[in-house]
Amino acid sequence: MTGRHDALPPLREVINRYGLRAQKSLGQNFLLDLNLTGRIARVPGPLAGCAVYEVGPGPGGLTRALLEEGASRVIAVERDARCLDALADIARAYGDEGRLRIYNDDALNVTETALIAPEPGEEVRIVANLPYNVGTALLIRWLTADPWPPWYKSLTLMFQREVAERIVAKPGGKTYGRLSVLAQWRAKPRIAFTVPSSAFTPPPKVASAIVHIEPAPPLDAGLDLRSLEKTVEAAFGQRRKMLRASLKALTSAPETLIRAAGLDPTQRAETLSVADFVRLARCYQDRAQGPAGD
């Protein structure tokens, strides 16, 4: 613990001082309870020696916690220029050695690895209370990183609870879908804990949850991501239909493909396990690349 916390004013005061009235268009729901931000910062495990990438630090409640938990450096991208002075105060409180670097930019437009510039062997962890309007887009970007294992060691992210449940969903229910398969075929996601809407200022309409995701070896190292994405998109694009109908979007001979993967053409997408999807996509890929193509 570095304990510089005490040198900084309470977040409510920071918000008043710099006029940081929350803007809905920027997905601003701030966390002002430093016990809670500390709990989030501890989810990835010890941060000593890690570079942490944070999207949307806002007034800096989570940023303070990441520094307090010992991150060797924090690199943060915040779109709202109004927050920069508050963040500069945190950078000053945590020392001159540049432990906190802030970029005033849109996280969707930056090349993270160029901003972070990890040292050889340095672990990078992503920890963020994401703006809800860009959260899923960023998650998909990070889950579809190439090469794999990716440039980061883990993701610890706040989502609306309903999105969190989709990420970790098992087959057989309505929440299981494209996001579940993308998140589970080469990573291990779990819900670390749920966060009531009353924990935010202002409170959003729905509850949230912290999801922790660690990259893992792919279920099939020879499968390319694009084949899996196309297969999953076709299958869930018409999730109430049987595979033999929904996969017409993918191939002119869906039944042959489905049987080649050892599946039943009358199954619906939500009954397939992640391993089933990986097999199906691999059959699709092999056929698409084979002499006949499809």
Ligand code: SAM
């Ligand atoms: N991390 C702070 C906290 O926990 O109190 C703020 C979280 S708030 C849910 C989301 C933050 O992301 C806001 O500060 C908002 O200005 C910022 N933001 C919104 N869209 C962004 C974008 N495209 N790129 C970077 N930051 C963004």
